[in-house]
Amino acid sequence: MNWYTEQWSNDCKFSIAYDKKIYSEQSSFQQINFYQGKEFGTFFTLDGLMMVNEKDEFIYHDMIVHPAFATNPNIKKVLIIGGGDGGTAREVLRYPNVEEVVMAEIDERVFRLCQQYLPVTARGVEEDSRMKLRFEDGLEYVRNAPDQSFDLILVDSTDPVSVGEGLFTKPFYKECYRVLNADGILINQHESPYFAEYAANMKKAHTKIKDIFPITHVYQYHMPTYPSGHWLFGFASKRLDPLKNLNVKAWEQFGLKTKYYNTNLHIGAFGLPNYVKEALNR
Amino acid sequence: MNWYTEQWSNDCKFSIAYDKKIYSEQSSFQQINFYQGKEFGTFFTLDGLMMVNEKDEFIYHDMIVHPAFATNPNIKKVLIIGGGDGGTAREVLRYPNVEEVVMAEIDERVFRLCQQYLPVTARGVEEDSRMKLRFEDGLEYVRNAPDQSFDLILVDSTDPVSVGEGLFTKPFYKECYRVLNADGILINQHESPYFAEYAANMKKAHTKIKDIFPITHVYQYHMPTYPSGHWLFGFASKRLDPLKNLNVKAWEQFGLKTKYYNTNLHIGAFGLPNYVKEALNR
Structure with a gap:
């Protein structure tokens, strides 16, 4: 073996x-x-x-995409930073309201290889006419994007090392704020609370985002193949709150079949353990 | 290493x-x-x-104990089946209302060795005057217990093999129903939805309990050192619902400091992923 x-x-x-x-x-x-x-x-x-x-990608991709759409069902313009496997784009493209999805992935090879070896996430993404693939640095892409040009930014990145490093910095979050419109939402890969190294990255990301966005939350999900299985996304916005503005009815009207996400779980995902809340606020 | x-x-x-x-x-x-x-x-x-x-026992022990007390803050008589490490008893004994805790643990050696090597869970348990230690088979213990003699039964067992096997059977759940009073709650170690073998045990346990108790729920938590990190407890009762009867105010008045549990997380824990709900209902 x-x-x-x-x-x-x-x-x-x-x-x-x-x-x-x-x-x-x-x-x-x-x-x-x-x-x-x-x-x-x-x-x-x-x-x-x-x-x-192939076994648990549905968990990550459900959780990076659907909470934002259940908070703002009118999202039309989406920017994905990273996400080279295509799974995040796949879920975004299920929403008929969505008019444009830019995917800024620094490494074209990841996407091309997933098209070949991992069709479950990459298939059909490039063919969708709403998709704009940009194989370039995500940080550079947002720097050059016009003010208030997106409803949603999804940071589907690796850990804050190598190519992912710039996506955990204050200048990057500032640019995200600038390019989001008034109802804009930023979702970012937020690491994990359990092992010390990941918890340190979690805290650093949260501290930086809190300095820039008026509304910031962190939500959790069970991702068995990531360290500790306890993984997080950040939810930051200018105006919309993921609990107060959750629009259950509108989301259910999309009629999307999901294997992990539902609107009860949406609420539950924001119910963090005390030790995680304390670490985030420290 | x-x-x-x-x-x-x-x-x-x-x-x-x-x-x-x-x-x-x-x-x-x-x-x-x-x-x-x-x-x-x-x-x-x-x-x-x-x-x-020592690193994550607080998660398991918070989650096996506190949701029941936040649903019924008047719990006085508690039966723990298994739980030889003492951690479940430790959490139960924090409630001043509790008058009696019977711990039926089949293997006295587990408890004695935890007293020696794992004081974080076992220390002080035997010394509490409310504690009744019974080193015997839990299934036998409930068979011989009088009708309606407990407010809460906590099944803190291993997987359904070896000594844990009898604690995943219909005759056992029936005896639990009988010895619980009208407001009685049964919490049981409910395995995990992710890996096939554990998911099969999860489904079997749920099917059996549903046949006996009118109210049955399953709730989840992040337990990194158990397979997949996605672990479950069952909540079964005759009358009380863990969401409708959740008494946030009463639980907060206990003033217990907890590292994992809080009443928002309580609600969230019952928000299961779709694939888990479907497996449970199949």
């Missing part, structure tokens, strides 16, 4: 058996590996960290 | 580094091992499965 192993902390690791390594490439930005196994189907890693697998 | 490794499924495993194996014993019932490491402190396993560790 071959094992893909990821260190979750110095003293803790998670291993997945795979039948074969399908593909491996050092792109201009990172090491990309694709594996295939029984429990998780096809999965790929960037610089040795699990990104997406 | 020494590694304790647990298979979470045939194709997936979780490993924890430890500095030393503190103690090992084959009791009359099971293999008991204690380890000590940096990330998780002291932890112990039964038949090779992680039971309790």
